[in-house]
Amino acid sequence: MHESLTAVSNSTVAGVGRLARFFGFSEVMGRLYGTLLLSPEAMSLDDLASGLKISKGSVSMNMRSLERWGMAKEVWMRGERKKYYAAESDFWQVIRNVLNSRERREVQLALHVLGESIEKLQLAEGELSDEERQLATFYLDRIGDLQSFFRFAQIALETVLGSDGTVDFEAVTKIEIG
Amino acid sequence: MHESLTAVSNSTVAGVGRLARFFGFSEVMGRLYGTLLLSPEAMSLDDLASGLKISKGSVSMNMRSLERWGMAKEVWMRGERKKYYAAESDFWQVIRNVLNSRERREVQLALHVLGESIEKLQLAEGELSDEERQLATFYLDRIGDLQSFFRFAQIALETVLGSDGTVDFEAVTKIEIG
């Protein structure tokens, strides 16, 4: 194969691996996904293992993760016992899957915890000494900052997720920060 | 100290640690930052070490990281030999620091590499066999998808970063995806 093709393939696979790390996945998952992205044909576990020079066991486990994340789909080849995988090639669908099932939860959990903290501080106010009450006020202030950050993240996420392939910024024309 | 205050403090510190992990920092850095955020007074290295129950050495190194990232500032206390630190409490300033000096580079690097790949494939076109040329076309297609993702990320970043504390979505009223 021509040098340019292998060079491009290598750097793309490496880059997707890096991207995967950034999104909190293992690098191997990213490399597998990148490899599949650049393959016009579905690939078997053995193809992937030998292509990336990693063990078959690792490929097996990581591919199941990719499948659960909606990043790869099994492809049935008739007259074949091997499992074949193809990348979910609608990249934006993948992004939305991830944002929806992970980041969204994360943000909601954070907002929930912050809300509980505020509530807890307000409920306890009566039982606090003057000094403690002052500290509580300080806490409320700082926690408010955290809240506004997560609220912004929430809006940003919902803006991307609510769409059907288009990001619509009309709904959030101007968001105040701080 | 009242139970509610310590409970809120603990969960906030833990939460900021989690947030730090998400942003690719060490959890300890996040916990240190969270501790400082909730402290009305600047804290010494010893205060932090005993508060979080980690070694003084770790505190020293991690605080310097926080300082480099603009997340904490040294506070000089006259008549004191200790170093005191306070959190940079403008949370949005911190976010902008991080996005600006890390994520921005990351996105630009990615776009650069992708551009090089496209160029390389185009330059090599003449030397390719029919089959190779077909594969190259396929590569260009997939790489184009990656490009559009990173371009979106770039616009999103610049939208947040360009502002002076306000996110202005007017410039990007509607972005096509895919």
Next chain:
DNA sequence: CCCATCGTTCAAAACGTTTTGAATGTGCGC
């Protein structure tokens, strides 16, 4: 129904990262 071929599992090993604490460096107050 058995064999061959593949997929899956998981314990051990390899690996990378983080933490520690002792040794060393530094600078302020006297």
Next chain:
DNA sequence: GCGCACATTCAAAACGTTTTGAACGATGGG
């Protein structure tokens, strides 16, 4: 300047994560 109280450094250890490969399990073809 000296000494002391602190900060910094870094090699070793602890720790968590990832990878491997061999054992086991499943499944389709003959």
